[in-house]
Amino acid sequence: MRNRRVETVDLREVFAKSFAEPLLTEDIGSLSTSSKCALIRRILEARRAENPYPAFDTSKMSLLSLSKAFEISTDFHEWQRKRRQIFIRELTSNENKPVLTAYRNWNKISTDAKKFALRQSVRLQRKSYVEGLSEKLPYNHDFQEGAIRSNGSVVTLVFGGFSGDLKTGRGRITQYSHHGELIHDALEAFNTAHHEGTHLIQHHLSVAFHRKQIAPSHPLYHDAEYFHSVDTHRAYIPSSLGECYKVQPNEVLADWEGNKISAAIAALAL
Numbered sequence: 083m084r085n086r087r088v089e090t091v092d093l094r095e096v097f098a099k100s101f102a103e104p105l106l107t108e109d110i111g112s113l114s115t116s117s118k119c120a121l122i123r124r125i126l127e128a129r130r131a132e133n134p135y136p137a138f139d140t141s142k143m144s145l146l147s148l149s150k151a152f153e154i155s156t157d158f159h160e161w162q163r164k165r166r167q168i169f170i171r172e173l174t175s176n177e178n179k180p181v182l183t184a185y186r187n188w189n190k191i192s193t194d195a196k197k198f199a200l201r202q203s204v205r206l207q208r209k210s211y212v213e214g215l216s217e218k219l220p221y222n223h224d225f226q227e228g229a230i231r232s233n234g235s236v237v238t239l240v241f242g243g244f245s246g247d248l249k250t251g252r253g254r255i256t257q258y259s260h261h262g263e264l265i266h267d268a269l270e271a272f273n274t275a276h277h278e279g280t281h282l283i284q285h286h287l288s289v290a291f292h293r294k295q296i297a298p299s300h301p302l303y304h305d306a307e308y309f310h311s312v313d314t315h316r317a318y319i320p321s322s323l324g325e326c327y328k329v330q331p332n333e334v335l336a337d338w339e340g341n342k343i344s345a346a347i348a349a350l351a352l
């Protein structure tokens with residue numbers, strides 16, 4: 083049977099409401115992934131424009147409800163856990179042992195050797211996670227200064243970032259430093275590398291969805307659709323929005339992997 087999901091909710095109405103009062107689950111529960119992402123984008127743009135939308139905190143609460151309203155499938159969680167196990171097993175192979183050796187001797191090796199080990203570890207993560215799922219996309223893994231950002235009186239420390247291009251498929255991981263610091267703490271550096279590495283894998287799913295390489299019957303189809311929808315609507319909530327940023331599924335999943343993988347590397351390097 084061929085069917086189509088019909089939305090009965092008027093997006094303009096929900097958008098107007100998001101500034102008047104915090105959106106509740108019943109306001110957004112029936113919206114498609116794409117509509118939720120479109121709504122996030124519109125709210126972010128309206129907040130940026132400032133006038134005539136004075137009720138900032140209300141729209142922030144609406145954004146929080148929206149970012150909590152996406153569902154990542156249990157299949158995805160299971161897939162991510164299994165791929166992590168493959169990655170960790172691969173780390174102990176002869177070919178990849180240099181990563182663990184570098185971690186063990188972190189304070190004695192050069193900055194270039196540290197960068198080499200971080201790049202190798204992410205390359206292995208990518209291989210372990212996307213093999214058999216999607217084609218391998220080109221990407222860069224760069225290191226640069228600029229970790230400290232100030233916006234008026236607010237100073238934030240940015241460890242890393244990821245950006246990806248849906249059309250070309252190219253991705254870019256950047257790890258930031260301040261006078262070379264950040265990369266010198268091994269656990270922190272690997273945590274950042276694999277947090278951004280996880281965004282790289284999400285990007286692979288997004289591009290595969292974009293190129294129609296993931297069939298609707300695929301167990302990760304709806305998860306890939308979510309990553310793709312965030313990209314196409316640019317519905318990414320910035321870290322300046324605190325809790326709203328933290329509860330976005332793509333960030334929750336990346337935090338989870340960064341923590342788990344870096345802890346596993348630290349334990350294996352003992």
Ligand SMILES: [Zn+2]
Pocket residue numbers: 277281332333336
């Ligand atoms: Zn992130």
